[in-house]
Amino acid sequence: MTQTLATFKLPAWAELPGVPVYMEQLCQLVNQALAPLGVPEVTKTMVNSYVKQHFFSRPTGRQYTRNQVVAVLVVTLLKQDFNLTTISQAILKIRDSRQIEARYQEFVVAFEQALRAQPVTITTADTTSQAIQFAAQTVAYHLLTQQALA
Template identity: 25%
Template sequence: MSTDNLNSTKQELNDFSGILSSYKTEVWSSFPGIDLYMDQVVTYLEKLLNTFNDDDKNKVITSSMVNNYVKEGYLKRPVNKKYDRVHLVSLYIMSMLKPILPISLIAGSLQNFENEQKYRIFFEEFTTMQDEAFNNVSHKLAAALNQITDDKDYETALRLFALQLTSEANAHRIAAEKILETLNKNNNSAKISDKEKNK
C-alpha cells in the first residue's frame, strides 16, 4: 500500500470511527405521531436507514417489502391504508436487523406486547443497546488503528481486524437465532396448550 493510500485509508477509517461513536438510534418520540400512507412510510424510513448504506440500488426498505411483511403476518395490518407509529418503529427495527437475522425471528420478538407503552419501553432499551454497540465498535476500530505501527503490515492487520469483527458478529448471530427460536417455539407450545384447555 502506497503512503498516499495508507494515509487516505487511515483518515477514512478514523472519520468512520467518529461517525459510529456519535451515531444515535432514532428515539420513539421522533417518529411521526400521525399515521402515514405507504409512500410516506418508505420515504421517511429510507432517510433514517441510509446512514451506512451507500448503494442506492439496494434499497433498505420498499413498499413491496412492507406489503410482504403484512401478508406474512410479521406486521399488523394498516388501518385505512395508513401506518401508525408502532408500524414505523417495527419496520425500523426489522430493516436494521434483517442483514443479521431472519425477519420471522425479528418480528416474533416485536409481537408480544399488550400495549403501546410496553412496546415503547422495549424500544427504548433496544436503542440504548444499539447505540452502545456502535460506540463499542467505534472504540475497537480506533484502538486497532492506533496499535498498528508497522506500515508494511497495516493492510494485513486491518483485514484481520475486519475478519475478527465478522467472526464475533457470526458467533453473536448464531446465539441470537438460537435464543429467539427457542423463545418462539416455547411461546407457540404455550399458545397451543392454552387453546386446548379452553376447548
C-alpha cells in the same frame, strides 16, 4: 458507511410521527433514518410482505402508525443478521407485551451503545429485554465489523 457509526442515532420515539403516515412517507422516514448505516433500503414490497407475515397489523386507511414505523425500522435492521422466523418471534413477543415504546427504547440504547463501543450491561432477568439487547448488539457489531473491513 463511514465514520458516522460512532455518532449514529436512531430516531427517538418522540421524533417519530405522532400521526399516521402513508406508505411513501413510511419508506422515506425509514430509509432516511437508516441511510448512514448503508443497509438496503426498505421498499413498498417489503412493507407489504411484513404485513402479510404479521410483523404488524394492516394499515388503517392505508396509513401506518408510529408502532408500525418502529416495526419497519427494527425489522430492517434485524434482517441484516437474523432470519424472518426469528424476527417474527421477537416481534410477536414485543407486541404481546404491549410495551412497544419501552422495548424500542431498550433496542435504541443497546444499539447505540454498541456502536460507540460502550459496554451494554444486561441488568434484568426479563428474557425479552435480554433478547432485544443481544439482537441490537449483534446488528451493531456486524455494522462495525463491516466498517473495519472496508
